[in-house]
Amino acid sequence: MKKSVLDVAKLEAAASKLRAIGHPMRIAIIDMLNDEPQMNVTRIYKGLGIEQASASHHLNILKTKGVLVSKRDGKKILYSIKNTALSEIIDCINRCSDY
Amino acid sequence: MKKSVLDVAKLEAAASKLRAIGHPMRIAIIDMLNDEPQMNVTRIYKGLGIEQASASHHLNILKTKGVLVSKRDGKKILYSIKNTALSEIIDCINRCSDY
DNA sequence: TTTATACATACATATATTTGAATATACTAT
DNA sequence: ATAGTATATTCAAATATATGTATGTATAAA
DSSP, rough: OOOOOOHHHHHHHHHHHHHHOSSSHHOOOOOOOOHOOOOOOOHHHHHHOOOOOHHHHHHHHHHTTTSSEEEEEEEEEEEESSTTHHHHHHHHHHHHTTT | OOOOEEEEHHHHHHHHHHHHHOOOOHHHHHHHHHHHHOOHHHHHHHHHHHHHHHHHHHHHHHHHHTTTEEETTTTTTEESSOOTTHHHHHHHHHTTEEE
16 A cells, blocks of 8 residues: 655645645634634634735635635635545644644 | 644644645655655665755755654765654545545 | 765755735625 | 625735755765
């Protein structure tokens, strides 16, 4: 079950997703969505105290890289975490970051 | 066991570590070290087909962010993964990246 | 102490990412 | 149709990251 062949495309995909998560604001977004599984953009950018455009940008990155999904609800767009494996990663990182 | 308070320092630390891993070459390095737990710089940069300075740079990032450790062995410097949790993360990412 | 080897560092350039301000689009209600 | 609200996009400036070339440092062997 071990792939020693270095598949460039896979490496890029994995790196890309890691970089997507690897930003304080984006981790904060994921964290918020861990507590409250669906949030709209306004709630998120006000909760984080950042510009709306900035939040939109980060949300787009997380969505593009497959971390979040979104669906429209009237005027609002609701974002949520695409899969739970992500939370596991965050937990794992948090456990590891005490070194 | 859930911390909903957003600790900026922790977020930065986690993000920083994720970004450290979030580079194809650096994932490749971790991958190599998964197969062979201790490698010197020459072996790594020749194995990856990159410049020595570039490998040294990536290794330094991984070391600084607490992902790898190094120890001298004569003329060589041996690098190894600092803890196994990282491999778990990589595995996890690999599992998740098929979306 | 000289020479060769292994690695690290410094620097410049190229490229990518982040941010805010302004603008555009989508939807709702009137 | 118009106005207001929610979100996305565009653009430019600031900052961060990556890469190659050159140079520096540490160790080993002669």
